Amino acid sequence: MGNAGNFLEGPGSKERERFDALMRREGSRIYTLSVRLAGNAADGQDLAAETFVQAFRAFGSFRGESAFGTWVYRICVNRWKNRLRAQKRRFFWSHISIGFRGEEDDAPPLDPPSPEPPLDRPLEDEERRKAVADALERLPPEDRTVVVLRDLDDRPYEEISLSLRIPLGTVKSRLARARAKLQDMLKDVL
């Protein structure tokens, strides 16, 4: 349990222990969701940690009407949605401020596509998975979000529409567009 044990002592320790157990049960799922949504491990870890911190602070008001996993999942998606909105705002202001520098100047260069493997050797599963993860990371955040929620987490269209507050038709078209982009990026891999 590492150093977490220190934090589980003192006043409210029962509640902390209970939360810690639930967090560890849902940890992998939320951590994976966060990393996939964010597109990289560092941002994903931040998102997952923020999700659990927020969940703990609201744990007193959690009535258990839904499963703990579903509740934390919603918190995670909401936090991600808010991040996207904040990013959009920053993007807007950075583009109308004086001394405009285009995205091309600011953004780190994209990872070059993985070098093609020798023709005499089929792609190993591990390499294929890495190529898929890289392609997912290169998708625009909004497209990536619908792909993660639908293809990785099997969320129905209606739930995605409600979580992201976008119309059902937008979910369909955005998903189709994102899949087309992924196909294009992975045409030599899949």
Added chain:
Amino acid sequence: MTPDPKTLEMLSAYLDEALPSNEMSAVKNLLAKDADLRDALKRLKSLRTGLKSLPTLTPPESFYDRVWRDVERTPVRRPFFSYVPFKTIGALAVVSLVVVATRDFWRPEGSRRMSLSPLQMFQSSLKAGQAPSAAYQRKAMPMREAAALESEVAEKKDKAIVPSGPRADSIRVGSRMEKTSALKQEESSKRSLAAPAGGISISGGLPGRAAGFSQGDLPIFSKLRGGTSGVKDFQEVMVRTEAEWNELWSRHSPGRPVPRFDFSRVMIAGVFMGQKPAGGYSVEIQKVQAEGGRIRIIYHVTEPASGTPSVPGVAAPFHIVVLPRVEGAVKFESK
């Protein structure tokens, strides 16, 4: 071959079984006929398999420690002003500034006006040792216009008994032309206001203070001229108080609403010719001058030339002018 975006969207929804049943069967029929479509669906399925093959990630133990450390940390309370959208407010302020700065540009020519308040303009003119600026006077227009229009309406109602004939045009109060000429005269007289201080003072605006006034013509703010006054005798009057004005107006136009003026700023001069047995008479105040602490009101009387046929009817021509309030003795001169 890659299908078009619409077909791809349909295939994508078909893959997720998110189409209504009739569309599902329609796509199924299409797939049975079209090999390219089947190939596209196969690629989509392959992509989904690839995505599903991504492993579930296990957070390191340090992750849970970090969560608890973050929980322990007192949440940083954002200062109240951090919620203020400074950039948005700044942008709105810039837009407002541009709108305010260019509003005269967008306004129709006739309705443009200065953005300073009357008090500010009056104060600035006092500081500069000048008479109130033309812009300040323009600010007072609505009140004068209201009074002039009110009188004009009353005049038009009396028009039936104004004698017709060669002089009728000069006697009649023509609303538009009368107003235009009054404004022109006002504009020309305002130009004289900026001259250095002289012997007569103009008061008003700020109690207890007075601005120097030039020697020369006083501006005529507004005027009312016609042929049917209720004042039956010849009179030259200078009105400086509301009571005097009410009394004069009740004789000039009994029963009609009294136009209101701010007598701390203005005074009113009038010449009434009295009742005349026929048309063809008129009176006009041509100039008002301030000279050496006195005010000269120069007016001109027109009478029908001898030998011309008399115009039937009864008339009582008059001319009333509104002037800036000036202290000093008044002298009327007929020319």
